[in-house]
Amino acid sequence: MKRSHHCGELSLDHVGQTVTLAGWVASRRDHGGVRFIDLRDRYGLTQIVFDSEHEPTVHQLADRLRNEYVVTVTGKVTLRPEGSANPHIPTGAIEIRTTSLIILNEAKPLPFALDDTITTSETLRLKHRYLDLRRPRMQALLQLRSQVSHLVRQYLHANQFIEVETPILTKSTPEGARDYLVPSRVNPGEFFALPQSPQLFKQILMIGGTDRYYQLARCFRDEDLRLDRQPEFTQIDVEMSFVDQEDIINLIEHMVRLVFKETKNIDLPTPLPRLSFEDAMGRYGTDKPDLRFDLQLQDLSQFAATCDFKVFRSAVESGGIVKALVIPGGNDFTRNRIDNLIDTAKEFGAKGLAWVKVNEEGNLDSSIAKFFNAQALREALPSAQPGDLLIFVADQAPIVHQVLGRLRLLLGEELQLVDQNRWEPLWVVDFPMFEYDDAAKRFVALHHPFTAPHPQDMPLLETDPLQIRTQAYDLVLNGFELGGGSIRIHAPQVQSKVFDLLNISKTEAREKFGFLLDALESGAPPHGGIALGLDRLVMLLGKTESIREVIPFPKTQKAQCLMTEAPSPVTLEQLQELSIRTTAKKPDSPL
């Protein structure tokens, strides 16, 4: 018996019709002579009535119903009696007077309540994800994700993009995250890698004349997990030929604005604000600033250079900087709380944390206040008001930025400065091309080794690589990196030069991506692109507490699936067939 309607659509308009519904028993209320159940499917809830007077047989059968039984019912849509309508659900004006009930399947008592309001440990939810997914909230999130994907596809197709699938079984890439490896049975001792991103393939597609490519690409990285990081995730992967940075930023802005408008009726600004990497680091101490609250880093290096506090002066003299955060109302921080801040600053890498209270009279209150000219400090820090707490870090710039950037986030949360209803997207642009890795004694690419320098910085490749800025851009939203991209190198000589600087030998470059180098020499168009994290986008749109909520079957922090219990040992035969022997000593290992 097929259903005629679903459980979310019946209303006064249907009164008098005979309908058939199917779904799960969401709850039951037994009054003896009359029994009610709420029947649930993806679309909603409908109340079903079993009346002993009119339909004694069906009423008796309904006694067997339990939560999450799967049933199909046929009956007449009727108006609920005076005073018993339920205004809280869309179908609350009507109910179904049942003439037929079929129990399609039974269900054991549940390991946890499916109620949206009841909190259950995530462990249990993940173990029984099939139950968890039945909850309206989870269905809504799946639907949101589907809606976002659909909008993205529509938009990109409308802009002449072609969706292309790139290989999942591919080649291990250097200079990135750890790869997930897949042994090749027919090539003993050799391995595929799962893609960390389709980066090289999309560039090859441009060289192949595809002009505009996109893919909702599954990517894999064998690194430790975070609340916004999973070992497999989906990115909206885009690449275009004959474009510059502005073209890509424009295209993506429109797409993101469309997604926010269509899914949540949110109007993002036009155009999106931009910050240079330098400004982002200087003012927020991070390349993914959360602009939902202000609390900017204040540069006090000039003041510090002339003050009597030796720690400050010597930091500046040795090429470092001094920056401060003005904590509004921080004057009432207890000594204990300040000590905790100092400890936290040290954990973040600072040698110490200087602090000064500005008391209600506007005087400086601190053990180091005697070193400062109060007037000079006021002029250097005009935003400081009576009642504030000033905290300072003096060190080399990267450390100052890292420490104050993190303290800013911590304090923003503690002092509830973050407006949860705000949406603060921005582009971070003009990234440096390289960083110097002191440990490895070499340059490393900040973005990736295929990112093109700014044309005017090109000569610096020979002279001062650390000063080179790239045509790279990150899209940041509320402190999360939504994605990033760049204009790519299309000149083979430039690409070779960059590999040199990264200390990737000719042999190694040849071995790892000889195909790209060959392709670049075969008529590569100028091209560039971007990749946005679909999971993070949906997580932010859905305001969920972690990325796992918007992934139907996510992994735990130990990169395991609690439902399937993957990964798991395999048989000795399987290993032998793959010419593999493991050195792991697990009690349940087949060795």
Next chain:
RNA sequence: GGGGCCGUCGUUCAGCUAGGUUUAGGACGCCAGAUUGUCAAUCUGGAGGUCGCGGGUUCAAAUCCCGUCGGCCCCGCCA
């Protein structure tokens, strides 16, 4: 690899910080009965826990100590 928080009936939470008050308790769920207008239904009764696991301290451990397993958050890592 490192730091922190958490683990008590099916679920959720109390009890732990004063070791004995506990035969480990409440709520929800479950089981049985009652109930013709509920929608967090109600009423009566009942079942259900080796306090994650192992070891130690003690006359006595859910409670203190050590280890371990699992979950979460963070650092490192994530070009």
